[in-house]
Amino acid sequence: MNWYAIRAIYAYEMARARRTLLQSVVSPVLTTSLYFVVFGAAIGSRITEVEGVSYGAFIVPGLIMLMLLTQSVSNASFAIFMPRFSGTVYEVLSAPVSHYEIVLGYVGAAATKSIILGLIVLATASLFVPLQVNHPVWMVVFLVLTACTFSLLGFILGIWADNFEKLQFVPLLIITPLAFLGGTFYSIDMLPPVWQVVTLFNPVVYLISGFRWSFYGMADVNVALSLGMILLFLSVCLTLVWWIFRTGYRLKP
């Protein structure tokens, strides 16, 4: 195992986040806080409680998950796309580094940044609403698994994309709508019966439901199913990454 290389990639990516603190940390935290304030205040004045939890507190796990998904994908996709775009990826590909080590460095850094952001949003939210975390270990498990899975998805996206438009395509047109429609701001029970069924085809529902369960013990779908879905996404992403490196797709002609 080339630990020095993993450390070099990881430290390099974390340094990039520090260099662009405004874009990397302040911007997503501010955006999520605005969602919290605007949606919490606007809808919270009409819906006081959801299953015994104040509406402001109810949306916190969903907002953290929304931010976690988009930031994981953005961080990881940008991290590998930029070296490809600028040509500096030659150095990583010619180094004595295995594919797993490359993934560990880039995806590890992207996931770390997302988790830090998630915790910052959590801390910020706790200033406005009373939060409780019934299952802190499971909260961390869901947080870490989701961050790693979607960072892997971002890594795949960063290799697939050959221009900036494609790079933005998945976070803006797929992840964000799915998160909005995945129960960030409501419980599935609040939907008409037909939409309750339709929404189960949205994979993000399982992530938000499981994460919310770790806070308040309430879930739209079975927690085991949520965990199973995350592990399934993780497996699919790992398989795709393995295939990319095995074939050299868009990395090695």
Place this chain on the structure above:
Amino acid sequence: MSSSPVAVPQPARDPARRGADERAPAGSDAVVCVTGLSKVYAGGFQALKDVSLEIRRGEIFALLGPNGAGKTTLISIICGLVNASSGRVVADGQDIVRDFRAARSRIGLVPQELHTDAFETVWATVSFSRGLFGKPPDPDHIERVLRDLALWDKRNNRLLTLSGGMKRRVMIAKALSHEPGILFLDEPTAGVDVELRREMWELVRSLRDNGVTIILTTHYIEEAEEMADRVGVINHGELILVEEKTELMRKLGRKQLTLHLREPLEAIPPSLSAYALELGADGHELVYSYDAGRNATGIAELLTDLKAADIRFRDLHTDQSSLEDIFVSLVREKR
């Protein structure tokens, strides 16, 4: 740029190296062995055709070829950037696919394009390269490399603030950060001014003096003529020849003797027809081409016959064909 030797010690002869030595061909001093290497890109373009080549330890090897000849593809395969379609490459005794870690850790690459992370500092990017190649942090070594490349004063500068020549040096510093024993320089002086080119040549020589094997590709034949110990010529993906530079120039180089005549000639006398002479400068010059590699050049006989024909000259000089002439004629022959 400092003219002191660049801080690149020979790779330590560790147990892994001993194993590598055992696998190296007996009696061979080859540090890179390329065997039957071919590359066909997805679009069907064949960039390399059954290329076999041995690079000797400690030499400067220049790979010459026109655009699209396959130079960069060859280097890219050896360095792990491109997958070979067939064939095998062994670097310092290590197969570049099976033992990629050991092989790549011995190789440094300076690519043709100036690929740099514009917002990073010189120090950070060179240190990153060292870590990437599996070496523990060594600020002293990084400092030596930066000082030798006249980059020490710029260590805290972002790369976007550097000139093209300095960026080129940063690329070299990155390639040297992990103390490689084999260094690939892909068009190292492309787009740099004459002064910097000379400095680069000095740098390359000092690296070689420190035991680093250098493989460079270049468009500038002058560069190969100036520096290389051996020359390989590649065209249309085929290695046309590999030869000692001096031997190549001796074998294929032609010399010309030009005599500046006292009186112009209208035609070459029949008594001199055996020499295949040419008249130039409106009959004021007589040009004799001969093979420099032969012991009997025919010059003495020519001078005797000229005297006999009462053709007198006031001056003479000789010209030797350059490596460029040889290269052009080789490439033209193979078209």
